[in-house]
Amino acid sequence: MNILDQMAEHARQRVEAAKQTLPLAEIKRQALSLPKGDFRFEKALAKPGLAFICECKKASPSKGLIAPEFPYLQIAREYEAAGADAISVLTEPKWFLGSDDYLKEIASAVSTPCLRKDFTVDAYMIYEAKLLGASAVLLICAILNDAQLKEYLAICEDLGLSALVEAHDDAEVDRALAAGARILGVNNRNLKTFTVDTENSRRLRARIPQDVLFVSESGVKTAEDVSGLAAIGADAVLIGETLMRAPDKTAKLRELKGLL
């Protein structure tokens, strides 16, 4: 089984365990009783100019431990103060050493919209995201079928959550668009092999209509990478490792924005 399928399988097990404590009907009821979201994540990306989604990520399957010390609240507050348009928080516990608690605490500490970065494989996880205070969830085409994509987008719509729909090749872009995605992320990292190539964003850009928000994800390291992606019409970039490894994240973000 490739790593992506393993992560999806483990997510299904996490959902089954969570349902033992809080059944689907109950979490759904709780999530739907909260005030409907106002798609803040989408609005933040739609503003003029390139938007920056800054990620809180302690570790990853390709890089291992990235940030042994992980003062997540401090990091999120620094991202917000430095002008992040959105904050991505890994909640996957096994490979990314993420936690639902990180997201919950961050979302209540900042006013910047937060993305729950996880391997959504069940509607249950979308209701969880809502309860944790997220403004958006990630839907990865490679681990979802067409019916799931449609169903999960409809649930997001009901809850007022945005969905970042991640695609890696032409067929996945087409599936995401057919399902009605309004925010399309192209992952420059192949989650099956871990190879990174920003060329992928460039190539797939042409398939994505102008009225769909386009996010280029992963492997963004320099101001040149950023300006190159802005030049092909990216609406946002999602940056994790480069910021996580920077001792001064504010300065690094300024540098990436071409301001230093």
Ligand SMILES: O=P(O)(O)OC[C@@H](O)[C@@H](O)c1c[nH]c2ccccc12
């Ligand atoms: O650390 P990077 O190379 O800047 O990448 C960030 C983000 O794009 C990456 O964490 C990511 C993109 N898609 C994902 C799906 C699941 C987990 C993680 C990801």
